[in-house]
Amino acid sequence: MKALLLTFSLGLLAALQAQTFPTTEETRDVTGTWYMKATASDKWIPEKLRSVSVTPMTITALEGGNLQVKFNVLIAGQCRETSTVLEKTDEPDKYTADGGTQVFYIIPSAVEDHYILYGQYKVHKLHFQGAKLLGRDPGISLEALEDFRNAVRAGGLNEEDIFIPKQSAREAWVQAFLTALLHPGI
Numbered sequence: 001m002k003a004l005l006l007t008f009s010l011g012l013l014a015a016l017q018a019q020t021f022p023t024t025e026e027t028r029d030v031t032g033t034w035y036m037k038a039t040a041s042d043k044w045i046p047e048k049l050r051s052v053s054v055t056p057m058t059i060t061a062l063e064g065g066n067l068q069v070k071f072n073v074l075i076a077g078q079c080r081e082t083s084t085v086l087e088k089t090d091e092p093d094k095y096t097a098d099g100g101t102q103v104f105y106i107i108p109s110a111v112e113d114h115y116i117l118y119g120q121y122k123v124h125k126l127h128f129q130g131a132k133l134l135g136r137d138p139g140i141s142l143e144a145l146e147d148f149r150n151a152v153r154a155g156g157l158n159e160e161d162i163f164i165p166k167q168s169a170r171e172a173w174v175q176a177f178l179t180a181l182l183h184p185g186i
Contacts, residue, residue, distance in 0.1 A: 030106055030115060031061050034134040037114075038145055040152045040162045041130035054165045055079075056138070064088060067095065097121075107151070109133070111144040116151050131157060138167055 033056045057071035065088035072079050086095035086104055095104045102121035109116055113136040120129050133148040135141065152159050 028106070028108065030067065031059050032136065033058055034115075034136065035138045035167060036132055036165055037135050037140065038133040038148050038162055038164050039130065040148075040157045040159070041128060042157055043126075043128045043130075044161075055168045057134075109144055109151075110147045111141055113137070114141065114144040114147070116148060118155065129155075129157065131155065 035056050036054050055072040057069055060068045060070070062068055062085065067086040067088075068083060069086060070081060070083045073082050084097050086097050088095055093106050095106070096102060097104065098121075101123075102119055104117060104119040107116045107118060108114075115134050117132045117134060118129070119131075120127070131148070131152055133144060135144060149159050149162060152162060
């Protein structure tokens with residue numbers, strides 16, 4: 001379960017192929033605290049994992065352009081800090097982790113202070129792709145959610161599988177409201 005939860009957390013840093021998304025040579029400051037606003041995957045996510053509360057993640061710049069990502073996960077009823085290093089590649093906006101078995105792209109959203117993290121990764125024999133919308137504050141931007149929906153669609157993921165993870169400090173009614181906006185008719 002611990003490996004599955006870690007895989008889910010890292011995997012939600014999601015995946016698509018680089019040629020689908022434009023890259024730029026400019027340097028962006030992606031360090032600081034980020035809140036996961038929405039996520040999507042090309043694989044079905046069990047309801048048990050969809051109901052996991054997420055905490056903000058912290059991204060720190062390391063030497064050589066690498067990034068350290070820290071976040072907390074609930075494992076066996078205990079909150080534990082988890083960390084991974086995203087290693088910069090020669091390709092702009094592209095990083096790898098876990099010996100190259102995970103590939104991540106950091107794509108700026110059309111909405112200020114939001115990014116879309118796409119990733120492709122392999123855990124054991126499982127290959128999958130996913131996307132995660134991150135924002136600098138815990139508030140919800142409907143414009144950023146729409147931009148994320150468009151990016152998910154453009155990247156070949158199913159927009160019907162987008163879900164809003166529970167923020168550890170967010171009220172349950174906000175979660176229900178956002179789910180209703182993304183999936184009218186539910």
